[in-house]
Amino acid sequence: MRDAVDDLIWDEAPKEAAAVAILDAPELVDGALGITPDVRVFCDDWRDAASVAPELLVEHPDDLGGVDLALARLPKSLAALDHQAAVVQGAPDVTYLGGARIRHMNYSMNEVLAKHFAAVNASLGRSKSRVLRAYGPQGLESDWPKVRQHDDLGFAVAAYGATFGGTKVDPGTRLLLMALAGGGDHARLEAGTVLDWGCGNGSVAMWLAKEGMGVLARDVSWSAVAGTAVAAEVNGLTVDATWGDGLDGYADHSVDAIVTNPPFHQGVAKDSTDTLKMFDEASRVLRPGGQLWCVYNSHLPYRRALSERLGPTRVVAQDRHYTVTVTSSGR
Ligand SMILES: C[S@@+](CC[C@H](N)C(=O)[O-])C[C@H]1O[C@@H](n2cnc3c(N)ncnc32)[C@H](O)[C@@H]1O
Numbered sequence: 001m002r003d004a005v006d007d008l009i010w011d012e013a014p015k016e017a018a019a020v021a022i023l024d025a026p027e028l029v030d031g032a033l034g035i036t037p038d039v040r041v042f043c044d045d046w047r048d049a050a051s052v053a054p055e056l057l058v059e060h061p062d063d064l065g066g067v068d069l070a071l072a073r074l075p076k077s078l079a080a081l082d083h084q085a086a087v088v089q090g091a092p093d094v095t096y097l098g099g100a101r102i103r104h105m106n107y108s109m110n111e112v113l114a115k116h117f118a119a120v121n122a123s124l125g126r127s128k129s130r131v132l133r134a135y136g137p138q139g140l141e142s143d144w145p146k147v148r149q150h151d152d153l154g155f156a157v158a159a160y161g162a163t164f165g166g167t168k169v170d171p172g173t174r175l176l177l178m179a180l181a182g183g184g185d186h187a188r189l190e191a192g193t194v195l196d197w198g199c200g201n202g203s204v205a206m207w208l209a210k211e212g213m214g215v216l217a218r219d220v221s222w223s224a225v226a227g228t229a230v231a232a233e234v235n236g237l238t239v240d241a242t243w244g245d246g247l248d249g250y251a252d253h254s255v256d257a258i259v260t261n262p263p264f265h266q267g268v269a270k271d272s273t274d275t276l277k278m279f280d281e282a283s284r285v286l287r288p289g290g291q292l293w294c295v296y297n298s299h300l301p302y303r304r305a306l307s308e309r310l311g312p313t314r315v316v317a318q319d320r321h322y323t324v325t326v327t328s329s330g331r
Helices: 005-011 026-033 078-087 107-116 173-182 205-210 221-235 271-287 300-308
Strands: 020-023 041-042 067-073 095-101 117-122 128-137 144-148 155-159 193-196 216-219 239-245 255-260 286-297 313-318 323-329
Touching: 005 026, 005 067, 005 095, 005 128, 020 026, 026 041, 078 095, 078 107, 095 107, 095 193, 107 117, 107 128, 144 221, 155 205, 155 221, 173 205, 173 286, 173 313, 173 323, 205 216, 205 221, 205 239, 205 255, 216 221, 221 239, 255 271, 271 286, 271 300, 286 300, 300 313, 300 323
Parallel strands: 020 041, 020 067, 067 095, 193 216, 193 255, 216 239, 255 286
Antiparallel strands: 095 128, 117 128, 144 155, 286 323, 313 323
């Protein structure tokens, strides 16, 4: 359903265009189709993309280039905004309109847009929302994906703008990799088919593939899955990375282990929903006795949740911030 941000983007948009790009704003697709039949949609979140007619979706955000109007939900990260602004370059007269809740906006967003457009200004606020307008494309080529070699880990990771963590390796993930390498409390990951759930830039998947595991990777973010695929290619490793929600599409008892640094947001209970749902689904996808390796911020009550939902869970590594657990699927 359209919200106040969508309504403001739409009200600010010119109602004439030869080709319209819609970025992360599926609710604006119908309106855009009333302007022109040439509507090209990219949504980073698989759930948003799933709500759009498949024939309108582009395969890659680079396919958006050449439109004269781009309507976007402003992403939270500046890197993701940079990627949005880069991929809609091409036509000499493209206008970009990006909207968000004012509390999620900051002046650095104007600066990012100003790198790609000659003029940037803001709409008046309405219903706690605002739109940034950008005109006069500078025609800078996209420099996404970015790749960074991590010599200490022995592999490279890759990121598009919206990939969680960019090309850094998350500190929780480092603890998880250390535990997997045997630096924790003597837990062992058996060789087999292992799924990196919520793969982000693919750092866990690369580590597993280097160890000779058969590696599956799953993320709801296109930028994560595409970044992981790029990293696998750069490293000469094989990873079957798929874009989707939760564990949808994986067959029952098809995986020997799941390794995850799952999504969470500090202190907001409802934001653990995806993770708790994955814990529930894991018992379906893991073979009986299969392991779930998980790293999380130590204040979160995940050990209890894992024990209740999946099976016996023990802590195998811990530092000042993070806890790594291993759960044996007992259901
Ligand atoms: C904390 S990040 C970890 C990323 C990466 N594994 C790392 O260690 O840097 C969690 C990841 O879970 C993904 N995610 C969130 N909800 C999801 C869902 N419902 N299904 C699949 N992946 C999801 C996010 O897009 C994000 O990339």
